[in-house]
Amino acid sequence: MEDKLLQLNEELASTAQHFKEEVGGIRSNRPTPKLVEDIKVDYFGQQMSIKQLASISVVPPRELQISAWDAQSAPLIGKAIEAANIGVTANVQGSLIRINLPPLSDERRQELIKLIKNISEEHRIRVRSLREKYNKLVKQAEDDKEIDKDQRFRFQEKIQNAVKKSNKDIEEMLENKVKEIQE
16 A cells, blocks of 8 residues: 555656646746747757757846757747747847747736646646545555555545645645746
8 A cells, every 4th residue: 555655646746747847838027948948849850849959048137048059940949939929039140049028918917827827726636636546545445455444544644645745835836936927
């Protein structure tokens, strides 16, 4: 049964990590390489992400600078960024691509906050379904006489504690992203 608890913790950590990655790509008032690094570029017939073709750096206060390793890929990267429809314009200068991020309007901030709250709720639902799945496994183990009633309650308590921790982590990431958007 302990191996099931380890498996649950891995799945919960994976869910929290997925949430972090998903909201990391959502634009805030702060520039972040995550905004563009996974955009796919058609580079000589292959789909490659920008992070595979260039280095991405932040130039304060609101600019991303992408240095293409191959000067021929720079215009392709620029086109891919504009085609990604993330609300920015790419300025290509040789092998350098500059992206200036305009400040977010209040309306857009509220839309983004609503979006990340919806994403967090989807991840909380995943966490609840994991809790339900593992509670059923514990109950089944008790029914099969693999564990007794006291052990079942102990395992269910451990499951609940792991779920609480995962929900707390998701909530903290949500709060941090909301603060970032509101800056």
